[in-house]
Amino acid sequence: GVAIAVEGPGSGDGAKKFCDGEVPITNASRLLKDEEIEICEANGIAFIEIRRGIDGISVITS
DSSP: OOOOOOOSOOHHHHHHHHHTTSOSOOOOSSOOOHHHHHHHHHTTOOOOOOOOOOOOOOOOOO
């Protein structure tokens, strides 16, 4: 068998840094969650979401 692990920063990590005011721009593979929007609003962070593409995944077996 093959073990597959996906690690690293994700959309939630970028959203947290953005809504906390640590970075001026971020990207994500999803829209902001309601709780992330609430944090942005509480911190006075204004934002717009622009869809620039979609994620794709391939599963290949032999």
